[in-house]
Amino acid sequence: MIRxxxxxxxxxxxxxxxxxxxxxxxxxxxNPAKPVIRLGIGDVTEPLPPVCIAALHxxxxxMANRATFRGYGPxxxxxxxxEAIAQHDFAALGTKIEPDEVFVSDxxxxxxxxxxxxxxxxxxxxxxxxxxxxxxxTNVMAGRTGMNRDGRYDGIIYLDSTVANGYVPAPPxxxxxxxxxxxxxxxxxxxxxxxxxxxxxxxxxxxxxxxxYDAAYESYVRTPGIPRSIYEIEGARDVAIEFRSFSKLAGFxxxxxxxxxxxxxxxxxxxxxxxxxxxxxxxxxxxxxxNGVAYPVQKAAAAVYTPEGQKQTRALxxxxxxxxxLIREAMTKLGLSCIGGDNAPYIWVNVRRDxxxxxxxxxxxAQVVITPGAGFGRCGEGHIRISAFNTHENxxxxxxxxxxxxx
Amino acid sequence: MIRxxxxxxxxxxxxxxxxxxxxxxxxxxxNPAKPVIRLGIGDVTEPLPPVCIAALHxxxxxMANRATFRGYGPxxxxxxxxEAIAQHDFAALGTKIEPDEVFVSDxxxxxxxxxxxxxxxxxxxxxxxxxxxxxxxTNVMAGRTGMNRDGRYDGIIYLDSTVANGYVPAPPxxxxxxxxxxxxxxxxxxxxxxxxxxxxxxxxxxxxxxxxYDAAYESYVRTPGIPRSIYEIEGARDVAIEFRSFSKLAGFxxxxxxxxxxxxxxxxxxxxxxxxxxxxxxxxxxxxxxNGVAYPVQKAAAAVYTPEGQKQTRALxxxxxxxxxLIREAMTKLGLSCIGGDNAPYIWVNVRRDxxxxxxxxxxxAQVVITPGAGFGRCGEGHIRISAFNTHENxxxxxxxxxxxxx
Numbered sequence: 001m002i003r004x005x006x007x008x009x010x011x012x013x014x015x016x017x018x019x020x021x022x023x024x025x026x027x028x029x030x031n032p033a034k035p036v037i038r039l040g041i042g043d044v045t046e047p048l049p050p051v052c053i054a055a056l057h058x059x060x061x062x063m064a065n066r067a068t069f070r071g072y073g074p075x076x077x078x079x080x081x082x083e084a085i086a087q088h089d090f091a092a093l094g095t096k097i098e099p100d101e102v103f104v105s106d107x108x109x110x111x112x113x114x115x116x117x118x119x120x121x122x123x124x125x126x127x128x129x130x131x132x133x134x135x136x137x138t139n140v141m142a143g144r145t146g147m148n149r150d151g152r153y154d155g156i157i158y159l160d161s162t163v164a165n166g167y168v169p170a171p172p173x174x175x176x177x178x179x180x181x182x183x184x185x186x187x188x189x190x191x192x193x194x195x196x197x198x199x200x201x202x203x204x205x206x207x208x209x210x211x212x213y214d215a216a217y218e219s220y221v222r223t224p225g226i227p228r229s230i231y232e233i234e235g236a237r238d239v240a241i242e243f244r245s246f247s248k249l250a251g252f253x254x255x256x257x258x259x260x261x262x263x264x265x266x267x268x269x270x271x272x273x274x275x276x277x278x279x280x281x282x283x284x285x286x287x288x289x290x291n292g293v294a295y296p297v298q299k300a301a302a303a304v305y306t307p308e309g310q311k312q313t314r315a316l317x318x319x320x321x322x323x324x325x326l327i328r329e330a331m332t333k334l335g336l337s338c339i340g341g342d343n344a345p346y347i348w349v350n351v352r353r354d355x356x357x358x359x360x361x362x363x364x365x366a367q368v369v370i371t372p373g374a375g376f377g378r379c380g381e382g383h384i385r386i387s388a389f390n391t392h393e394n395x396x397x398x399x400x401x402x403x404x405x406x407x
Numbered sequence: 408m409i410r411x412x413x414x415x416x417x418x419x420x421x422x423x424x425x426x427x428x429x430x431x432x433x434x435x436x437x438n439p440a441k442p443v444i445r446l447g448i449g450d451v452t453e454p455l456p457p458v459c460i461a462a463l464h465x466x467x468x469x470m471a472n473r474a475t476f477r478g479y480g481p482x483x484x485x486x487x488x489x490e491a492i493a494q495h496d497f498a499a500l501g502t503k504i505e506p507d508e509v510f511v512s513d514x515x516x517x518x519x520x521x522x523x524x525x526x527x528x529x530x531x532x533x534x535x536x537x538x539x540x541x542x543x544x545t546n547v548m549a550g551r552t553g554m555n556r557d558g559r560y561d562g563i564i565y566l567d568s569t570v571a572n573g574y575v576p577a578p579p580x581x582x583x584x585x586x587x588x589x590x591x592x593x594x595x596x597x598x599x600x601x602x603x604x605x606x607x608x609x610x611x612x613x614x615x616x617x618x619x620y621d622a623a624y625e626s627y628v629r630t631p632g633i634p635r636s637i638y639e640i641e642g643a644r645d646v647a648i649e650f651r652s653f654s655k656l657a658g659f660x661x662x663x664x665x666x667x668x669x670x671x672x673x674x675x676x677x678x679x680x681x682x683x684x685x686x687x688x689x690x691x692x693x694x695x696x697x698n699g700v701a702y703p704v705q706k707a708a709a710a711v712y713t714p715e716g717q718k719q720t721r722a723l724x725x726x727x728x729x730x731x732x733l734i735r736e737a738m739t740k741l742g743l744s745c746i747g748g749d750n751a752p753y754i755w756v757n758v759r760r761d762x763x764x765x766x767x768x769x770x771x772x773a774q775v776v777i778t779p780g781a782g783f784g785r786c787g788e789g790h791i792r793i794s795a796f797n798t799h800e801n802x803x804x805x806x807x808x809x810x811x812x813x814x
Contacts, residue, residue: 045476048471123409289516
């Protein structure tokens with residue numbers, strides 16, 4: 001008699017954005033005449049950069065002719081893309097990442113969800129709060145946590161991100177094995193300084209731990225000196241895996257392309273206590289459970305690294321950062337303190353009241369959808385996340401409506 | 408101190424097709440003047456059907472304009488594709504599958520690799536031999552087997568597919584929980600009759616087991632009466648999950664689109680012994696660990712279901728079946744018995760000698776790459792798999808070379 005994975009029952013009832021979608025759909029169903037503006041889920045609204053469109057058309061033509069047709073590609077991605085990534089995203093920063101340390105995939109969500117499979121079942125986790133729910137949920141599903149009590153799972157070391165620490169947690173006193181970090185942060189928009197990241201790298205080296213560094217929003221960093229990659233920190237190659245995405249960089253949320261960097265110098269112990277290369281395990285995972293990203297999509301991603309592509313994607317991220325500035329200013333004007341929005345497309349607003357209640361208030365009175373902070377963890381309570389991913393027009397309209405609703 | 412998933416060490420050294428690639432690359436490196444013909448890995452060679460090319464171009468244009476741009480889609484796939492699938496692949500066969508029982512993904516390999524995650528750790532597996540290695544390897548990685556002894560893992564019920572049973576195994580005497588079946592089969596090309604599948608459905612119902620039915624090659628079935636879907640069997644909705652792919656149907660190996668059907672009537676026990684819908688768990692898996700397939704790719708997949716698309720994909724599969732017929736005839740002429748090739752793009756040849764030795768012989772003397780049967784399991788020894796995925800010209804040339812090399 002077949003039984004289900006019992007760990008799924010520990011999960012909270014459903015996924016945050018599905019919950020939000022349900023409430024919004026219910027509202028829209030009874031208020032069809034009131035157009036809703038969505039600043040909730042972090043989804044881009046602007047079209048793909050022209051270089052990517054041209055690359056998609058060209059690759060489609062290649063797929064139309066036997067002589068240039070491409071079937072299965074390498075599971076880890078085509079060399080043309082891995083080489084462009086190593087050159088432009090790492091060598092240009094003065095960091096050394098080899099092309100074969102780059103694993104191209106169909107999304108950072110998938111990568112960060114899958115990576116935990118290569119580690120032991122009793123790995124001790126350190127996870128920020130508030131946090132992107134996927135970090136926690138995938139570990140719950142894999143049986144790496146205990147039960148959920150009052151919104152927190154037994155067996156996880158939670159890293160509180162609060163006003164008190166400027167929303168950037170320092171390493172804990174306890175020894176963790178696997179640490180999830182995300183900068184620029186989702187949901188808070190906070191960035192970590194070089195010194196703050198160096199403290200984490202030192203902690204990981206001391207405890208033979210591994211840092212999973214989610215840099216999906218790296219392209220929004222504007223403040224000079226703020227690291228764009230964990231590998232800018234001395235010694236990080238031995239203790240960190242980095243995740244990057246084309247989603248927020250080039251509007252690929254509907255096209256699906258991302259990558260994971262696993263340095264060949266990164267090691268972990270096997271059951272017998274011997275050091276093994278993590279790279280070999282992730283390579284085995286990739287060849288066994290994945291079959292590569294669509295060829296036209298990889299060509300579109302490579303186009304991002306051309307000089308025109310660099311200009312066009314910079315303009316795209318500048319555009320969203322323009323929205324972010326407006327949001328931040330409007331919230332400040334309402335007397336609400338906030339962080340993020342300067343090096344990130346998210347603004348984390350301290351609303352000093354129940355965050356789902358505030359969500360409902362904005363939905364009902366302003367027809368604006370934001371994300372309630374409580375959905376990201378206990379420390380998210382009292383906060384909301386506002387996303388800058390929308391048109392200028394919608395953002396401006398939403399801010400006017402919010403001001404009216406709140407005042 | 409972080410430790411690796413210790414189950415990975417149980418895996419055999421590397422992945423079959425990677426092994427083959429290594430041997431072929433080594434040969435090519437020292438024999439650059441001798442062009443190799445590849446009838447090994449099952450990768451398509453013909454360009455995408457014109458309807459798919461047109462759909463890719465049109466969807467790319469949608470992505471170029473703010474008004475028609477698509478960001479994140481539903482993780483389970485767009486309604487337009489799920490509805491077309493339910494209508495054309497199931498309603499047309501007289502079977503009832505609802506659109507929301509269809510989960511669109513980026514590949515059958517991924518789906519069949521991931522699905523085991525929703526079942527309990529101590530699930531008893533029944534897996535055919537020979538077999539597509541992914542079924543076994545993903546369960547090894549998840550810790551659902553013991554050690555590998557003489558090429559077989561402890562804890563798996565192997566279903567021998569041999570000359571004696573016409574390469575279609577009957578249900579075992581033991582009670583299994585999760586059964587992997589694939590028809591038309593990879594690697595053997597064998598198909599199961601209605602009666603043979605009905606025996607499996609009856610077995611699964613008797614033991615409260617679930618059948619994972621890999622129908623990636625369904626579009627090659629030509630013999631009337633051979634089931635194209637497990638759901639053609641009475642009662643299968645309560646015991647079976649089906650996997651389908653656009654890879655071999657429409658040449659999508661480099662484009663990546665597939666789907667999994669999880670009927671809402673399919674149930675399994677939770678830890679407390681209560682029946683639960685498997686659909687809910689797979690939905691949770693999908694929303695947590697996956698982020699949907701590229702919009703242009705989903706549009707290309709939907710184009711397959713237009714009248715023109717149906718004609719073009721039929722012509723494509725007919726083309727490869729034409730190659731298959733040539734291969735089968737040539738092998739028979741050489742005095743080698745074989746199956747497959749009539750309702751499948753693979754021909755399984757009983758070469759009656761060591762299969763890696765035969766692989767090396769064909770590589771060195773004929774410059775033809777096939778797949779050694781031993782790579783698919785113990786019962787694959789003494790056999791080779793020849794793939795019909797190539798041009799007519801290459802297949803004809805390869806068959807001439809093989810005849811010379813073998814005689």
